[in-house]
Each structure stands twice: as structure tokens, then as C-alpha cells.
Amino acid sequence: MPERVKRNERLAAMGRILTGSPNRIFTLSQFGDLFASAKSTVSEDILILSELFSEWGLGQVSTVSGAAGGVRFRPIPDPQRAREELERLSKRLCEPGRLLPGGYLYISDVICDPEAVDFMSAVIARDYYDSGVDFVLTMETKGIPLAMTTAQKLCVPLVIARRDSRVYEGSAVKISYASGAEGDKIETMALSRRAVKEGQRALIVDDFMKAGGTLKGMCDLMDEFNVTVVGVCVAIGTTQPEKKALNGVRALMEVGSLSPDGAHVYPTPWALGEKTENTKQNQLEETK
Amino acid sequence: MPERVKRNERLAAMGRILTGSPNRIFTLSQFGDLFASAKSTVSEDILILSELFSEWGLGQVSTVSGAAGGVRFRPIPDPQRAREELERLSKRLCEPGRLLPGGYLYISDVICDPEAVDFMSAVIARDYYDSGVDFVLTMETKGIPLAMTTAQKLCVPLVIARRDSRVYEGSAVKISYASGAEGDKIETMALSRRAVKEGQRALIVDDFMKAGGTLKGMCDLMDEFNVTVVGVCVAIGTTQPEKKALNGVRALMEVGSLSPDGAHVYPTPWALGEKTENTKQNQLEETK
Numbered sequence: 001m002p003e004r005v006k007r008n009e010r011l012a013a014m015g016r017i018l019t020g021s022p023n024r025i026f027t028l029s030q031f032g033d034l035f036a037s038a039k040s041t042v043s044e045d046i047l048i049l050s051e052l053f054s055e056w057g058l059g060q061v062s063t064v065s066g067a068a069g070g071v072r073f074r075p076i077p078d079p080q081r082a083r084e085e086l087e088r089l090s091k092r093l094c095e096p097g098r099l100l101p102g103g104y105l106y107i108s109d110v111i112c113d114p115e116a117v118d119f120m121s122a123v124i125a126r127d128y129y130d131s132g133v134d135f136v137l138t139m140e141t142k143g144i145p146l147a148m149t150t151a152q153k154l155c156v157p158l159v160i161a162r163r164d165s166r167v168y169e170g171s172a173v174k175i176s177y178a179s180g181a182e183g184d185k186i187e188t189m190a191l192s193r194r195a196v197k198e199g200q201r202a203l204i205v206d207d208f209m210k211a212g213g214t215l216k217g218m219c220d221l222m223d224e225f226n227v228t229v230v231g232v233c234v235a236i237g238t239t240q241p242e243k244k245a246l247n248g249v250r251a252l253m254e255v256g257s258l259s260p261d262g263a264h265v266y267p268t269p270w271a272l273g274e275k276t277e278n279t280k281q282n283q284l285e286e287t288k
Numbered sequence: 289m290p291e292r293v294k295r296n297e298r299l300a301a302m303g304r305i306l307t308g309s310p311n312r313i314f315t316l317s318q319f320g321d322l323f324a325s326a327k328s329t330v331s332e333d334i335l336i337l338s339e340l341f342s343e344w345g346l347g348q349v350s351t352v353s354g355a356a357g358g359v360r361f362r363p364i365p366d367p368q369r370a371r372e373e374l375e376r377l378s379k380r381l382c383e384p385g386r387l388l389p390g391g392y393l394y395i396s397d398v399i400c401d402p403e404a405v406d407f408m409s410a411v412i413a414r415d416y417y418d419s420g421v422d423f424v425l426t427m428e429t430k431g432i433p434l435a436m437t438t439a440q441k442l443c444v445p446l447v448i449a450r451r452d453s454r455v456y457e458g459s460a461v462k463i464s465y466a467s468g469a470e471g472d473k474i475e476t477m478a479l480s481r482r483a484v485k486e487g488q489r490a491l492i493v494d495d496f497m498k499a500g501g502t503l504k505g506m507c508d509l510m511d512e513f514n515v516t517v518v519g520v521c522v523a524i525g526t527t528q529p530e531k532k533a534l535n536g537v538r539a540l541m542e543v544g545s546l547s548p549d550g551a552h553v554y555p556t557p558w559a560l561g562e563k564t565e566n567t568k569q570n571q572l573e574e575t576k
Contacts, residue, residue, distance in 0.1 A: 009340050012299045016307055016346045020363075021403065052297050058304045075308075104456040108480060112448060114440035115309065144432040145446060152402035158433060160400060168392040192396060 005035040010045050011052075018049075018061060018073035023129065023155035027070040046071050057081060074129055075153055077122045079273050085119050086267035090253050093236070096262040105255060105263050111207045111235055112145055120252055121149035123271055124205060124233045127250075128154060131230040134200035135159045137222065139189060139214055143206035146235055150205050159202075161221060165190040173224050177217030181210060181241050189217050191225070198226040209234045209249055216245035232284060236265070248284035293323040298333050299340075306337075306349060306361035311417065311443035315358040334359050345369060362417055363441055365410045367561050373407050374555035378541050381524070384550040393543060393551050399495045399523055400433055408540055409437035411559055412493060412521045415538075416442060419518045422488035423447045425510065427477060427502055431494035434523055438493050447490075449509060453478040461512050465505030469498060469529050477505050479513070486514040497522040497537055504533035520572060524553070536572035 005013075014031060031042045043063075050061040057078030063071050077085075089110065098106040110116050124146075133154050138147035139161045151158040165172035169192035179185045196202070204218050215232050222229050237251030252271040256264040293301075302319060319330045331351075338349040345366030351359050365373075377398065386394040398404050412434075421442050426435035427449045439446040453460035457480035467473045484490070492506050503520050510517050525539030540559040544552040 008296055008299055008336070009344075011296055012303045012337060012340055013344050013346060015300045015303050016341070016344075019304055019307060020406075024403075048296070049300060052300055053304070056297075056301050056304075058301060100456060100458045102455050106456065106458055106480075106482070108448070108457055108483065109445065112436075112439075112446040114436065114443065114446065117436070118308075118440065141428040141432070141448060141450065144429070145436045148400075148402065148405070148433045148436055149440075151400075152406065152437075155402065157397065158400040158402065160396070160429065162429065167390055168388060168394070169396055170388045170394055192394075194394070195396065 005037065007045065007048075010035050010037065010042075011049055014045060015049060015053075018071065019059065019075070021155065022073055022075050022125075022153045025064055025068065025070040025072045030070070074125075075122045076126050077119065082119075082123060083267070083272055086123070086252065086271055089116060089120075090265045090267055093253065093255075093265040094262045096260070099258060099260070099262065103258055105236075105258065107208065107236060108142065111142055114145075117145045117149050120235055121146055121153055121205075123252055124150050124250075125153035126273075128203050128231055131203070132201050133203045133230060135196060135202055137161065137196075137202045137204050137218055138206055139163075139218055142208070143234075146207055147205040150203070150233075154203070159191070159195045161189050161191045161218060163190070164188060165192075170194055173221065175217065175221050175224060177213060177220060178245070179211070179213035179217070183211065183213055183245065185213075187214075187217075189214075189221055191221055196222075196225050196227055199228075200225075201228045201230050203230055204232040206234045207236065209237045209244070209251065211241055211243075212245035212249060215249060219246065229284065237268070246284070293325065295333065295336075298323050298325065298330075299337055302333060303337060303341075306359065307347065307363070309443065310361055310363050310413075310441045313352055313356065313358040313360045318358070362413075363410045364414050365407065370407075370411055371555070371560055374411070374540065374559055377404060377408075378553045378555055381541065381543075381553040382550045384548070387546060387548070387550065391546055393524075393546065395496065395524060396430065399430055402433075405433045405437050408523055409434055409441055409493075411540055412438050412538075413441035414561075416491050416519055419491070420489050421491045421518060423484060423490055425449065425484075425490045425492050425506055426494055427451075427506055430496070431522075434495055435493040438491070438521075442491070447479070447483045449477050449479045449506060451478070452476060453480075458482055461509070463505065463509050463512060465501060465508060466533070467499070467501035467505070471499065471501055471533065473501075475502075475505075477502075477509055479509055484510075484513050484515055487516075488513075489516045489518050491518055492520040494522045495524065497525045497532070497539065499529055499531075500533035500537060503537060507534065517572065525556070534572070 028039045028042045053061050059075040135157045136147050136151040137159045171193045172190045174190040179187050232249045234251045236253050238255045250270050316327045316330045341349050347363040423445045424435050424439040425447045459481045460478045462478040467475050520537045522539050524541050526543045538558050
């Protein structure tokens, strides 16, 4: 290791370390020690990196002041590129071959595609960096990849609710919830007691929402743990049924209609970063 | 955007782009166009970045020759740091509070911790970059975070086998397999027909292996699809039972014993990158 590290090298190494651990705060001393540089030099490096990342749409490098201060990276997507990517993903979901018997849409490949999931989670995380999220909650199975990558970006743990309690997860809280378009199917959901703590704040992430029963179930489950739900996000929502079990759910894309030629899928104003009016519909609340 | 981009900026931006899409090949022209630089300049940048990343243990930046050539990044962990991290994780799993009634070990928090999972998947991916892996397969539920991040590092899709077929995944292949220490419990596993293609190559990743029944089931499932299994990896294995349904499974850590004081968990020679003899035990094969 050289005694003094050149700016070239410091910037590239610092960029790699920061982007490898999104939303984690590194102190200036950590980088100072690593590079055998003065804190003032590290501060200059951060400023250069921050401007560079901003100019190139590579995410946000910023300093955090205070006792627990330092520097951190947030992979906030460039708005123009986010729009293009959301439109590309929507188009992919419109392919005619995706329609399954019974009027279902095949989405498993998209929600398990690492690059698509990485991008979608960056859009979701964008609005929750300053919400004091303690963990991301999802319900098994298909939402896990998206919830995992969202948790990674927020630098918080992932918590997975199960359909039933498991011997290898210890004592659990189990609830019943109504699912299906008519809310006429009763299912169960369980979560290990040690998975979360009273007073924490949860971001709920799932792959798909139709009537919203499962998402409402997750909110109820969080109530049992005295956990505050700060947001509920899904990759794909549907316009039908109009009445959802939960209002204020944010979807990246929406399925407007299904026809034999394929689905009509499009990015939502929220995902595109367009200002939406603060109507009652946008507030997270249970429908009565 | 400036007409000519300075080396400082090129290195940091290139580093960010490459590390953000592990194992994806970018052509020199892509960077040349982006930076308004000659290919020879980009080549010099790559060399600098490659040496820098290698020296600092930040992963591997390398050029790929041929028609589909270019430059790519592989997050291969620094051996010394990998050893420390594996030992830290093992220690975390030895905490007495993790023992559950019935002799189970609570691991859900570790296998859902984004930083732990990111690290573990980097160690697993390390040995499979040149194995021609087409997708990573796991069985729901707890292995998904690790399998997802492994797929992300290899730049291939994730495929999730389900306990049963689902209407929203189309026609499926369903098999029965024997699980449990005695192999006396029969369970089912299903996979959508469109999820994989004949002739592809799979890397199987899961969180935990005891007798190996589920992993053996996944191999059988791949047989049904005429897919070659190039490797089977788990986060945590157990020494007991000695007889496994499948040989050659690679575990990052092993549980040697459970006592009221906690589990005895340690990193395996494979995970530590130690050369192991090529015994029959290390070859991937079903036990008869």
C-alpha cells in the first residue's frame, strides 16, 4: 500500500466503497486512515465525487453532519433514465405471450431479473431514505427479491412473513386475513416474535397488488407488533378491482387492462417522480 | 456534459458503472462514447482501474477479448477480508440465544441481512464465474435473498421453485422428493415450464442443508428440464447427519454441534479459499 494515495485512486476506491454499501455512513476518519490523508483532503474528495456523481446521474454522495456524521451514497436514479427504464419494463410486461389461462399475467421472470429488480428497488427506496425505516417487510414468496434489494439500498434488514409459523423461527404471531377480489378467502400469515421490535418503523414491499388483501394483512400484522408502517410499495398494481383493501399503496407500474393481445401496462406518475395531489387516495389507510 | 472528461472523473464514473452491474461486459466503445474519449484512452483507464481495484482488494476489473469483448467487474472478495467476515458471521451464529426448542438454530436474521448476504453471495459467485451458469435456482423461501444476490453477481436470472404450482405461473413440472433426516417425509416441488430452457446450466443456492433432501430434489427437478447442475451451494451446512442425500455440496459455514451454550459454527475450507483435495466427497453426485 503506498504511503500517500493519489487523488485518482482515492476517488475510485472511495466510490467503490460507498456504492458497495448504500445508505451506510462512513466517517471521514475511516477514509482518512485508509488513504493516509488529512480529513480536509478527504472532504475535498467527497465534494469532487459528489459533483461528479450528480452530473453523471450516478446517484447521490452526500455528507451527514452531527456526531454520527460522515459521508454516504444513495443510488437515487436519474429521472430521465428512470423514465426510459420504467417504459421499457412496462413494454416487456405487455408482451402477448404473458397472458395465462384464467386472466393471469406472467411476471415471475421480471421480478426475478436482477437488473430489473435493482432498478425497481432504487425507485422505491428513493422516497423512503428519510422515513426512518427500520426494516423492509414482505410476505413470501414472489416479493422477496424486490424487498431484499430495497432493504439493501436502505441499509436495513429484510423481514419475511410466512404463510405459517415454522419450527426454526421460534415463537410467532399468526393472524388471519381476507384475500381475493371479493375478500372472501381467508388465509394466514405468521411472523417470528424475535424478527421485529415494538416501536420500529416498517416499509412494506411486494411484487403485485390486486385487491390488496395481503398488503392489508401485513399492516394488521405490524399492528400486532406495535410497528408503524411508513409506506406500502409494489412493483405492479392493477386498476381493477377499483376498491382496494388499503389506500395509498404506491405501485411502480399499473395493469390497466388485459386483452388477448396482451396486457396494458404503464408506469405510474409516482414512479416517474411526477408530483401527485395529496388526495385522500394517496394517504396510506385502510378502507372501511 | 463537458466535451472532454478528465481522468479523475472517467475513473470514478467507470468504476461506478462497472460495479453497479457485476459480470456484465461493457464495450470500450460504450465508454469511449460516454466520455468522448479515444478507445486507447479508455484502455489506459481500464488498466489503471484494474490495478487499483486489485491493490485495494475491491474486486476484479478485467478485459475480455473477442467479438463480444469489453470490460467487466467481478466482486471477488479479498481473501483476508473474506476470512475475517466469515469468522465474524460464524461467531454471530454461535450466540446462545439462537437455540430454539427442538434443537433448531435461528438464522433468519443473518440470511436476511443485506450486508451479510451481499458478502456471502460474493464468496459463492467467486467459483462460478467461468462455469457458464445460465440461472441460479433456489427453493422458496429462506434461500431467496442469498440466491438473488448470487444471481445479481453472476448477471443471470434467478429462478424460484415453489412448494406447489401456481395459477399465475402457467403450466408447471411438479415432482415429489424425500426430505427430513431419515428421508421419510415426502414433499413436492414445482417449477413453471417457461422458467428455464432445455440444455441450460444451473447453479443451485439455498440457505441451509441438513440431510440434503431439498437440494437433491432441486437436482431431480433440473433433470426433468434437461438442465445441467454446475454446483450446489448453501450458506450453512451441518456435520450431522453424516450421510447426505447429495455429495459435493459447498457450504460457507458448518454447524458442528449444538449445546445449551450455543452452536459451534465455523467457516469451511472451501469458503476460506483453501485448496481441498479432490476426493469423491467433493464431487457433486447423488448418494446411492
